[in-house]
Amino acid sequence: MALGFIKKVFSFGKDKPATEDDKAPEGLTVEEQAAIAAEAEPHARSEDLPVSPVDPVSLAEMETAGGPADDDADDAADLLTAAAAPGDLGMVPLALLEAEEDAVAHPPGDVPATPPSALPGISPSRGEIDSQQGDGSLTDAAHVEASREEPDSSNRDLVGESKSPEAISPLEGEMSGGTEGGDASAAVSSFLTEAETPPLTADPALPKGFATRKVEAPVVEAAPQPKLSWFQKLRQGLSRTSAQLTGQIAALFTKRKLDEATLEELEDLLIQADLGVETAMRITDTLSSERYGKDVTGEDVSRIMATEITKVLTPVAKPLELDLSHKPHVILVVGVNGTGKTTTIGKLAAKLSGSGLKVMLAAGDTFRAAAIEQLKIWADRTNSEFIGTRLGADAAGLAYDAFEQARAKKCDVLIIDTAGRLQNKAELMAELEKIVRVLGKLDPDAPHTVLQTLDATTGQNAMNQVEIFRNVAGVGGLIMTKLDGTARGGILVAIAAKHKLPVYFIGVGEGIDDLEPFEAGDFARAIAGLTH
Numbered sequence: 304m305a306l307g308f309i310k311k312v313f314s315f316g317k318d319k320p321a322t323e324d325d326k327a328p329e330g331l332t333v334e335e336q337a338a339i340a341a342e343a344e345p346h347a348r349s350e351d352l353p354v355s356p357v358d359p360v361s362l363a364e365m366e367t368a369g370g371p372a373d374d375d376a377d378d379a380a381d382l383l384t385a386a387a388a389p390g391d392l393g394m395v396p397l398a399l400l401e402a403e404e405d406a407v408a409h410p411p412g413d414v415p416a417t418p419p420s421a422l423p424g425i426s427p428s429r430g431e432i433d434s435q436q437g438d439g440s441l442t443d444a445a446h447v448e449a450s451r452e453e454p455d456s457s458n459r460d461l462v463g464e465s466k467s468p469e470a471i472s473p474l475e476g477e478m479s480g481g482t483e484g485g486d487a488s489a490a491v492s493s494f495l496t497e498a499e500t501p502p503l504t505a506d507p508a509l510p511k512g513f514a515t516r517k518v519e520a521p522v523v524e525a526a527p528q529p530k531l532s533w534f535q536k537l538r539q540g541l542s543r544t545s546a547q548l549t550g551q552i553a554a555l556f557t558k559r560k561l562d563e564a565t566l567e568e569l570e571d572l573l574i575q576a577d578l579g580v581e582t583a584m585r586i587t588d589t590l591s592s593e594r595y596g597k598d599v600t601g602e603d604v605s606r607i608m609a610t611e612i613t614k615v616l617t618p619v620a621k622p623l624e625l626d627l628s629h630k631p632h633v634i635l636v637v638g639v640n641g642t643g644k645t646t647t648i649g650k651l652a653a654k655l656s657g658s659g660l661k662v663m664l665a666a667g668d669t670f671r672a673a674a675i676e677q678l679k680i681w682a683d684r685t686n687s688e689f690i691g692t693r694l695g696a697d698a699a700g701l702a703y704d705a706f707e708q709a710r711a712k713k714c715d716v717l718i719i720d721t722a723g724r725l726q727n728k729a730e731l732m733a734e735l736e737k738i739v740r741v742l743g744k745l746d747p748d749a750p751h752t753v754l755q756t757l758d759a760t761t762g763q764n765a766m767n768q769v770e771i772f773r774n775v776a777g778v779g780g781l782i783m784t785k786l787d788g789t790a791r792g793g794i795l796v797a798i799a800a801k802h803k804l805p806v807y808f809i810g811v812g813e814g815i816d817d818l819e820p821f822e823a824g825d826f827a828r829a830i831a832g833l834t835h
């Protein structure tokens with residue numbers, strides 16, 4: 304299927320081969336026909352059509368090499384997997400075979416053949432290429448893997464092994480980003496390396512004595528990004544939430560005295576912004592008692608809003624307390640899948656090991672191979688110990704082994720990742736209860752901290768998730784992730800007001816440094832759109 308699609312993309316805009324139907328009608332010669340057609344539709348001629356950078360012939364041959372033309376992603380996976388193996392020239396002979404044709408269809412330097420081992424975005428298990436990005440986050444391949452739900456039916460230990468065919472999807476994704484030859488060209492040329500550029504040769508498409516000039520693309524140096532302070536980063540992250548809120552408030556308070564109707568409208572606005580009824584009423588009550596009947600500006604409301612939100616958040620903005628006498632202090636991380644558990648564990652590990660503590664990460668999400676691999680990558684990056692197990696293995700057993708090993712290795716902190724499949728709630732909850740139970744066998748106080756990650760973008764859903772996990776796993780504190788770029792950051796305020804659970808950290812990006820201790824005042828000012 305994948306190769307069929309690729310072929311379709313790359314053959315877009317190509318002439319169909321001449322058939323019997325293309326013959327000149329009686330009475331006209333072929334030349335006369337061509338002349339008429341050219342005059343009526345000058346761009347219909349094949350030489351005017353956009354030239355796809357990859358000759359479909361080579362793709363057809365690739366399909367042949369990989370199996371029948373209609374073969375599905377397995378064939379594509381075979382090809383790409385073989386190609387990605389270091390030193391393996393699986394696809395190179397094909398590329399070389401195409402070189403001659405390519406020289407005709409495309410000027411040298413446009414689309415040089417590339418050994419597939421240089422492909423970026425390949426998952427870490429394929430030689431650990433590009434497993435991390437410049438900002439410290441994991442690559443698309445890791446994330447695409449992270450979004451998969453089904454376990455590998457082979458049920459083998461996937462730590463450090465090759466990934467399944469779905470890992471091809473970043474490539475497909477890039478290609479499917481557009482149907483035009485230009486998009487496909489961009490996708491393909493991102494896999495090319497300078498070193499593979501064929502030398503300049505006489506172009507057989509040009510008359511003798513001419514050659515194609517190789518145009519060097521100008522090197523555009525990225526301007527160095529100024530390092531933002533944490534508050535600037537937070538403001539930037541919450542800009543969508545605050546812009547929406549302050550925009551509506553400003554519109555509401557244009558040349559208007561504060562009266563009942565305005566207060567009601569304001570209350571609705573605040574509730575819609577996920578701040579919760581309690582906090583919304585707090586804000587309108589304060590505003591009413593201070594400014595009723597007077598002129599009020601959006602800025603006035605923002606200040607009162609920031610003050611009231613700070614009051615709600617201050618009691619929950621607490622540091623994560625570690626009792627290092629435990630050796631290890633065991634942190635169990637729970638939460639619905641995709642809320643950022645693994646990423647947050649990586650960021651926490653970076654902070655802890657960065658300050659000299661010995662950390663072990665345990666891959667207790669045994670349901671997904673990608674989750675195990677992703678945690679292993681974070682362990683490597685943060686110089687943490689790592690323990691994983693086979694896909695589908697008992698998570699509680701892994702937690703038990705991890706605790707024992709962390710003790711034996713004298714680790715200061717053990718952080719255990721867990722699965723978060725709410726789809727099968729009963730099973731998930733039973734698993735979490737069992738993990739807590741077996742850890743308690745080794746130390747009645749363990750786990751010493753149960754942390755829940757919440758995805759801010761899910762709004763009110765996050766509120767319900769706290770309810771569920773709190774009851775089952777005894778959640779003792781929260782970390783809210785993905786506050787960057789969401790318009791629903793207000794939900795943190797509603798959760799704080801309702802559950803009164805400590806909020807230890809907040810995540811404002813995928814990078815290793817994008818996790819910061821939760822500060823009530825900063826958060827309140829950022830959400831209210833204040834600059835200081």
Ligand SMILES: Nc1nc2c(ncn2[C@@H]2O[C@H](COP(=O)(O)OP(=O)(O)OP(=O)(O)O)[C@@H](O)[C@H]2O)c(=O)[nH]1
Pocket residue numbers: 440441446449450638639640641642643644645646647668671674721722723756784785786787809810811812813817
């Ligand atoms: N923008 C943004 N993305 C984040 C943040 N935290 C995590 N992510 C991304 O969210 C996605 C899911 O994160 P994971 O850490 O895999 O989530 P998880 O809860 O472990 O998911 P499962 O392994 O499926 O249970 C990844 O693409 C992360 O990079 C954050 O603070 N901001």
